[in-house]
Amino acid sequence: MANAPHALEIKDLHKTFVEPAVDGLSLTITAGEFYALLGPNGAGKTTTLRMVAGLLNKDAGNIKVCGIDAGLEPIAAKQVMAWVPDEPLIYDKLTPMEYLAFVAGLWGMNADVAKLKAVKLLTQFGLGAHADERCQGFSKGMRQKVALAGALIHDPKLIILDEPLTGLDAGSARQVKSVLRNLVSQGVTVIMTTHILEVAERMADRIGVIAKGRLIAQGTLQELRETSGDTGKSLEDIFLEIVKDSSEESATRLEQGEEANAA
């Protein structure tokens, strides 16, 4: 994969709200990869991905999506990318078909192609029978699937999903995972944040761990196991260890800083 094109390149990304949320993060994801981004609450995962999706301005750093500089050519970058937030924000007063027609219009798709794709996606997600019902009565799982169909209708090269499995029942979660796996097999890059470590363990080609706005570990599951020194460890054990080490390290750094200040 060393010479494969990059779906996402992030260099020295910074974002500060009151405190630094993303602090010099660099990350490269190869095209066709399934990448899971893990981290404790408030680690900076969503902030990072929102900056990639163009929903948040960065303070410093570079973001390239499929070789396109997202800062210089935001429209071109958005054209090849899809974003699925953790809370499925869709229009209550539109039907799934109308919602997909709207998304297709925004991405400038051919109407006939979009219609065929919409029918296929809704059937695939088990929403065929609800295609002409307004979304206002839909469960969270159904809304999530509509949002996901919206993300897939315009054939993005990079899909970013923020906690896509939260609130889904077992059947729906399996459907979504199967769709994502198929996409990766077709060469689409998937980046996903999740707190369900088993999903990352089973699905991801590579896993990145963020803490305090920095990438503190990255690699395949095997590589992470080797780094931890125990090849039999589960991802959960490795993750907790890495995050704990990172907090202890920062606590030590803080103490050293305080001591230096006192001196």
Next chain:
Amino acid sequence: MIPTASLSWFAGHEFTLAWRDWVTLMSGGRKLRDRAILIGMGVFALAMHGFAYFVLKGTFASLQGIDVGLLVMISASLILTFTMMLSQAMEQITRAFYSRDDLDLILSSPAPAQDLFTVRIVMMALTTALMSALMVAPFINVAVALGGVQWLAGYGVVIAVSGVATGVAVLLTLLLFHSVGAKRTRLIAQIMAAIVGASFIIGLQVVAIVSYGSISRFSVINSDALSTSAPAVESLWWLPAHAATGNLSALFISMLVAGLFFAVATRAGANAFQKTVLEALSVSVDKVSQTSAKSPFQIRSKHSALMHKELMLLSRDPWLVSQTLMQILYLIPPALLLWVKYGETASLSVILAPVIVMAVGQLAGGLAWLTISGEDAPDLVATAPVRPIALLGAKVSAVLVLVMTLVTPLVFGIALMSVWGAAMTFLGALLAASCAILIQLWFRAQSKRSNFRRRQVASKASTFCEAFASISCALTAAVAAMGSFAVVVPALLVVLVMGIAWLLSPR
């Protein structure tokens, strides 16, 4: 084991929620310290007391005792307070039925739901009384200062009126549930609340204009015709008014009757609440099928896809449209005043132009908020490969298309009488719509469409700017329709208002 919630504990919880809701209402959602809120309240109270003194000074100076004129004035004020309280209580009850906020928690807790709902209704009555007391208290205090402590009885009457208003609101909403069903009650109750709130003021103004050629409601209240045709001072009709003047037996009877009525209504409401709430909450999961002969997939540009979406969302939300159109109700009195005052001297186009322009300004402001700030899928729109300026352009076009669709038939009607007047009305409407849209653009803040009614609270500056811009555009249209060169003056006023709006807008 911790015992299940006591009524006093739940009342405390409700009070905390009501206080925070009120603070949000007053602060427009901004984080203000309690001290800042208290200072703001103090300044407001002082200004209101000054206003009350200005209004009541003359009345108390010429007061010879309790006569029919005084009773008419007090009764009219009480009816006005009652309509405002009824409107507010209906609003609160509808929200309590349909908002899911904590109903799941309450209904699934082991605490008896009936008791909790009783507390909730009592709290609604108290908040309604408190909100109205904010407006009424300065008048009572000034009356005490000018006429003596017996006027303190006014506070008792406010509580009694609030009990009756809340009771009526509870019964009316339950009646709606039984007659039109849970699905339609929300819309009808909210429209009723808005109409009730506006009806008495508008009604009085309409009568004042038609009878006395003045927009002031005091023209009717202080008229000789009303004083002579009103019942005698001893009549039972004046019981609440007598109570407000400090007549203790009238106060006792008023409070007793109001208290009994409120108790009965609360009991009935609390009993029916659980069943009604369950019905109301089930409305949100009802399926609404949307079958159309036209496929939603059509060859569209990004611009028209956005416009189509905006128009479709607006057409499918009768509640939002009704709330927007409701603002136009307040234009009936000024329209009527213009007609009564100038109907014989000025041409009809000169009278209609400002009214239409004003209505367009108000309507465009509401619609512009819905399309520009009220975006329910902000992430989708922001991640779409569309330039932000093109996004805004599509939203603005949707508003203009809607407003102009409504205005064009009216303009054609005016053109039958005066082509010049019609042209000026059209241009004025376009100007008013543009000003309203610009103000919404300058003050835009992302929000859910369901927060529409709170938009005026979120930015009082934009609300005032919108109102002044509409008024100055209406003035410009009227003077332009007359064909006078003096149009430059109101046109400059428009520029001034928009300049101030720009300066006040957040950067």
